[in-house]
Amino acid sequence: MRTHVDEIDWARFIERLLYLFPPVIGVGIVGVLQDAEPGVPGLQFALFLVSAFGYTFLTLGLLVAIFFDARRIRRLPQASGNWHPNPWLNAAFALVSAPLAGVVYLARRHRRFGTRSGWSGWWLVVAVSLATTLFGIVAATIAIILTIPGLLAAAIALAGTIAFGAFPIAIHQDAAYVCTDGDSWRPNPGFYLGVAFLSLFVPPLQPLVAGYYLTRRRREMELS
Structure with missing residues (x-):
């Protein structure tokens, strides 16, 4: 019942x-x-x-x-x-x-x-998170070389905010969309959400995962 x-x-x-x-x-x-x-x-x-x-x-x-x-x-x-x-x-x-x-x-x-899909533009958020992380790495490197504590803190805060707040949601939602509306590639949203969680504790993993995902997505279907 x-x-x-x-x-x-x-x-x-x-x-x-x-x-x-x-x-x-x-x-x-x-x-x-x-x-x-x-x-x-x-x-x-x-x-x-x-x-x-x-x-x-x-x-x-x-x-x-x-x-x-x-x-x-x-x-x-x-x-x-x-x-x-x-x-x-x-x-x-x-x-x-x-x-x-x-x-x-x-x-x-x-x-x-399966997983219910939604907005088709979540890949944009994944791309922004990747760009923000790369910018944070460059800014942090410059801050360390030039000994600028304020810039280092700002770079870490910016990259951390995007990584913790947006990246896991974006890659999970976009994987659900690709899996539902794509052709041959069927990414498991739960798996990518887990990898995104892991990247929060292993920071170098985040740009690698985001870069791979966007490259594979572009190869399998249009970024739309």
Whole structure:
């Protein structure tokens, strides 16, 4: 028997919650940096508090969303094919590592149900994030050579803001569009979202992933 809970688009809800993890993690990183140098008293504690509360809230929300989505899929054996996600195991995984559990779940879900696509211009945001990162690298290099602390901080802040706020969303959304409306290339949006998350902790990975993605996209279909 279907209930109003089963009518909710839990997959979309999972996506939106995952989009919020990078900014929340970014706030925590800023707190660490503030702790390493003198600044406004109590600022680092406030940032840590906001980050911890936000991460906990998102984890619980993701846990609930994955549980109900997996439960609904298990109740539709013909629609889900050979994939029968265990709601309790997936929820437990989310409790241990919410971002990882979320991207793995979306990647596996995409293989069976696909991902709803939207705007066709998300590649522009991916391109802007790549250009911003490259500019940040050049500016940071110049700042280090010429010993300009202000320029170094500005370059890191600009590149970090784009990377944490826009890049994961843009590449996930565009991969969904390409997979749905493209010809031969079928990028998995969940996989690219996971790689984008990884690039937040391995910064050199971001321009490599963005560059590869845009090159492959251009080769497979027009940038439109």
